[in-house]
Amino acid sequence: MRTLIxxxxxxxxxxxxxxxxxxxxxxxxxxxSFVNLAHGAFAMMGGxxxxxxMRRLGISxxxxxxxxxxxxxxAGALIELGLYRRLYRxxxxxxxxxxxxxxxxxGAAATWxxxxxxxxxxxxxxxxxxxxxxxxxxxxxxxxxxGFVVVLAALLGLGVARTRFGAQLRAAVDNPQAAAGVxxxxxxxxxxxxxxxxxxxxxxxxxxxxxxxxxPTFALKYLVYFLxxxxxxxxxxxxxxxxxxxxxxxxxxxxxxxxxxxxxxxxYAAMIILLVVFPHGxxxxxx
Amino acid sequence: MAAARDVVMPGIARPRWTPxxxxxxxxxxxxYVAFPDRRLLLSQIFxxxxxxxxxxxxxxxxxxxxxxxxxxxxxxAYTAALLAQHGWTEPLSGLVASGAVSAAFGLVVSxxxxxxxxxxxxxxxxxxxxxxxxxxxxxxxxxxxxxxxxDLPIGALLGRIPFGLDGRAAxAYGFAILLVVFLLAxxxxxxxxxxxxxxxxxxVRRMPAIGVDVNQRLRIxxxxxxxxxxxxxxxxxxxTQLCGIDSxxxxxxxxxxxxxxxxxxxxxxxxxxxxxxxxxxxxxxxxLSPDYWQFWLGAALVALVLIARGGLLGAxxxxxxxxxxxxx
Numbered sequence: 001m002r003t004l005i006x007x008x009x010x011x012x013x014x015x016x017x018x019x020x021x022x023x024x025x026x027x028x029x030x031x032x033s034f035v036n037l038a039h040g041a042f043a044m045m046g047g048x049x050x051x052x053x054m055r056r057l058g059i060s061x062x063x064x065x066x067x068x069x070x071x072x073x074x075a076g077a078l079i080e081l082g083l084y085r086r087l088y089r090x091x092x093x094x095x096x097x098x099x100x101x102x103x104x105x106x107g108a109a110a111t112w113x114x115x116x117x118x119x120x121x122x123x124x125x126x127x128x129x130x131x132x133x134x135x136x137x138x139x140x141x142x143x144x145x146x147g148f149v150v151v152l153a154a155l156l157g158l159g160v161a162r163t164r165f166g167a168q169l170r171a172a173v174d175n176p177q178a179a180a181g182v183x184x185x186x187x188x189x190x191x192x193x194x195x196x197x198x199x200x201x202x203x204x205x206x207x208x209x210x211x212x213x214x215x216p217t218f219a220l221k222y223l224v225y226f227l228x229x230x231x232x233x234x235x236x237x238x239x240x241x242x243x244x245x246x247x248x249x250x251x252x253x254x255x256x257x258x259x260x261x262x263x264x265x266x267x268y269a270a271m272i273i274l275l276v277v278f279p280h281g282x283x284x285x286x287x
Numbered sequence: 288m289a290a291a292r293d294v295v296m297p298g299i300a301r302p303r304w305t306p307x308x309x310x311x312x313x314x315x316x317x318x319y320v321a322f323p324d325r326r327l328l329l330s331q332i333f334x335x336x337x338x339x340x341x342x343x344x345x346x347x348x349x350x351x352x353x354x355x356x357x358x359x360x361x362x363x364a365y366t367a368a369l370l371a372q373h374g375w376t377e378p379l380s381g382l383v384a385s386g387a388v389s390a391a392f393g394l395v396v397s398x399x400x401x402x403x404x405x406x407x408x409x410x411x412x413x414x415x416x417x418x419x420x421x422x423x424x425x426x427x428x429x430x431x432x433x434x435x436x437x438d439l440p441i442g443a444l445l446g447r448i449p450f451g452l453d454g455r456a457a458x459a460y461g462f463a464i465l466l467v468v469f470l471l472a473x474x475x476x477x478x479x480x481x482x483x484x485x486x487x488x489x490x491v492r493r494m495p496a497i498g499v500d501v502n503q504r505l506r507i508x509x510x511x512x513x514x515x516x517x518x519x520x521x522x523x524x525x526x527t528q529l530c531g532i533d534s535x536x537x538x539x540x541x542x543x544x545x546x547x548x549x550x551x552x553x554x555x556x557x558x559x560x561x562x563x564x565x566x567x568x569x570x571x572x573x574x575l576s577p578d579y580w581q582f583w584l585g586a587a588l589v590a591l592v593l594i595a596r597g598g599l600l601g602a603x604x605x606x607x608x609x610x611x612x613x614x615x
Contacts, residue, residue, distance in 0.1 A: 006597055017549065029406070086593070087592070090592070092405050092406070093346070093352055093548070093552075094353055094410065094592045095546055096302065096409070096542065097352070097354065097545075097588050097591065097592050098588065098589055098592040098593075100585070101583070101584075101585040101586065101587070101588025101589040101591075101592070102585065102589060104541075104581050104582065104584050104588070105582050105585035105586055105589070106585075106587075107581060108578045108579065108581040108582035112576045112578055112582075116578075116585060119371065125394075142461075175469030216452075220537065223410055224414070224417060226412065226600065227410060227413070228410070231369065231406065231407070231410050235406075260420075261425060261427065264417070264421050265418065265421045265422065265425065268414050268417050268418040268421060269418060271410070271414045272399060272411055272418065273401065274415045275399075275401075275407055275411050275414070276399050276402075276411070279402070279403055279404060279407050
């Protein structure tokens with residue numbers, strides 16, 4: 001029972017991270033049908049930026065987080081304006097090739113700058129211990145992660161449901177042509193959302209260092225998970241991404257805990273089955 | 288009947304052999320004679336050309352974007368390795384058996400891949416590739432895990448020519464397989480079946496209206512291509528006498544895409560030219576560290592998409608059009 005709760009908790013913490021990183025990808029795919037395989041690279045750069053800021057400039061972990069969000073978000077906006085914008089009308093093949101190319105380049109550059117090994121991170125002591133609740137040990141850092149993502153998801157949910165920007169975003173995801181027809185500036189809307197999404201994934205990459213680790217293969221290693229969250233959740237759906245991320249997080253942690261000899265086999269098999277059974281995602285609207 | 292056969296449909300590839308094609312197929316023989324110390328490299332070019340040809344059928348002709356094509360390459364490679372390890376050392380029958388296993392596997396996978404959307408297909412093929420890698424990685428008592436299978440006893444070709452370090456047998460073997468498969472593939476894409484594939488790629492919705500079972504055609508071509516990829520994998524295992532886990536990796540699938548796109552998809556020859564350029568470039572840049580190689584690989588991809596859509600052959604076509612227009 002204790003281990004079950006422990007596994008569930010770790011899975012939820014892991015799922016929270018997946019949600020944070022994948023959200024931007026979900027918007028890119030849902031709004032622009034753009035297959036962005038370089039999304040993991042943004043998260044990875046967020047992690048490296050966080051490590052560098054802490055090590056070189058001595059900034060505390062908590063303070064690096066907003067900096068990472070802003071810098072990676074701005075970088076995302078620049079890349080969107082300069083490169084991605086040309087490819088929205090291109091074939092999926094072109095998009096895949098281009099973004100795989102970017103991922104390879106980022107990975108090689110990261111190896112060159114930071115070396116191929118795992119990056120250590122010194123979390124503040126306040127986040128680095130365990131507390132015991134009802135006889136089960138919980139890592140404070142993971143509690144913090146879950147809490148952070150719960151608050152963020154609530155804010156985003158409110159933003160999408162209640163604000164004017166959110167209403168425009170929903171309209172554009174549903175039908176970009178019609179949204180443009182009623183005077184919504186879809187491309188500006190998308191640029192802003194893309195910047196927010198990459199910023200969040202950078203933030204997720206920084207928060208993930210202690211849980212998923214950080215090395216130059218991060219972008220490719222976890223790409224499947226991010227894609228999976230989007231495809232299972234249904235592109236462009238906040239609720240779907242959250243559900244899919246938590247489901248995957250728990251399934252992966254449970255699979256690796258109870259049947260370690262299978263490794264990632266469980267998650268890949270689950271992915272193929274989910275894709276075949278729910279081709280439009282758990283919350284897919286397009287039937 | 289005869290009249291119907293003579294009707295020339297626009298857009299069908301010329302069934303006759305052009306002089307350029309004959310020169311193309313003589314070139315490897317010239318290379319074999321001219322570079323006797325690079326014959327192993329030449330055999331690699333044949334094998335990867337075969338592999339790229341397989342992806343061309345799926346992507347270039349049928350329009351299915353596969354991110355896990357190495358799964359079939361690896362399936363063939365491991366089948367050939369396991370056969371040899373368990374005493375079946377005769378290469379030709381081992382090759383055919385590996386191709387058959389891979390084709391059967393491809394047929395099963397096609398049932399999952401074909402019905403999906405474009406994004407779904409991409410994800411399922413990616414998933415199958417990763418799944419196969421995990422299987423090979425964890426079933427180490429059978430597959431050797433990360434180390435792969437080495438020192439495989441492969442019998443002599445036709446009972447006479449052993450696969451040695453001079454690469455003579457490897458070259459002849461690779462060239463023969465490539466030529467036979469190419470002839471079959473060339474015939475296939477010019478057949479009504481091949482035309483149906485192109486029709487599906489151009490407009491999926493109209494094809495059922497002229498009586499084509501779209502999913503059936505796609506399943507068949509997917510299985511055929513998987514079989515060809517399996518032949519390539521088996522040939523690599525047999526000519527090198529080893530089978531590494533990287534034959535199943537995502538990097539292998541991505542490199543394959545690069546080869547095909549570099550040469551130009553949907554024209555068969557593009558696959559061969561792309562594989563040649565890729566392998567030669569990889570060989571001459573091998574002195575650099577793998578990270579540099581990966582960086583330039585990425586940069587090449589980005590440049591291909593931004594500048595040279597259609598690959599080398601596409602660029603050549605565009606150039607030729609410009610020159611002929613200039614003459615008029």
